[in-house]
Amino acid sequence: MIKLQILSAQVEERGGTIQRGERKGEPYHIKNQEGYVHNGHAFPERFKISLGELPPLQPAMYYLDPASIEIGEYGDLRIARSLKLLTEDEAIAYLREQLPVSMLAKLAADPSPLNASKPSKPAQAA
Numbered sequence: 001m002i003k004l005q006i007l008s009a010q011v012e013e014r015g016g017t018i019q020r021g022e023r024k025g026e027p028y029h030i031k032n033q034e035g036y037v038h039n040g041h042a043f044p045e046r047f048k049i050s051l052g053e054l055p056p057l058q059p060a061m062y063y064l065d066p067a068s069i070e071i072g073e074y075g076d077l078r079i080a081r082s083l084k085l086l087t088e089d090e091a092i093a094y095l096r097e098q099l100p101v102s103m104l105a106k107l108a109a110d111p112s113p114l115n116a117s118k119p120s121k122p123a124q125a126a
Contacts, residue, residue, distance in 0.1 A: 001091055002064040003038040004047075009056040010034070012048075033057055049083055063091040 015029035031051040036044035049057070062085035070080050086094060096104065 001066075001086075001095070004049075004062045004064060004085060005036045005038065005044060006033065006057045006059050006062065007036065008034065009058055011051065011056045035062075049085075050081060052082055057085065061088060062086060063088070065094075 010033070012032045012034075013030065015027065018024055018026045018028055031054075032048040033051055033056055035047055035049055035057075037047055038044045051057075064079075065084035065086050068080045068083045070078050072078050099107075
């Protein structure tokens with residue numbers, strides 16, 4: 001699962017009236033919040049999450065709900081404009097529901113596969 005971190009409950013809001021197109025003259029209101037995605041790079045990368053009508057996310061670590069993954073009109077894989085985030089407990093419950101029993105048993109017996117993608121520290125010379 002993709003790990004996302006919210007550091008502040010501060011929300012950036014803006015609004016006004018649509019100026020062009022079919023919806024010209026309609027009011028709009030946009031609420032964004034800043035977060036950081038931990039995607040395997042040396043440092044987390046900043047992103048904005050559109051809140052829509054949701055309240056601000058509280059500072060915490062979240063995980064991207066697989067329901068936020070969409071297939072586009074040309075068969076391309078994309079992340080939904082409105083993300084759904086899971087707390088750690090919700091992510092654990094989701095994985096327990098989705099993963100095969102054999103895989104859960106391996107994880108319970110030996111949690112080291114969780115760290116298998118991380119390089120180990122080289123031994124220091126004496």
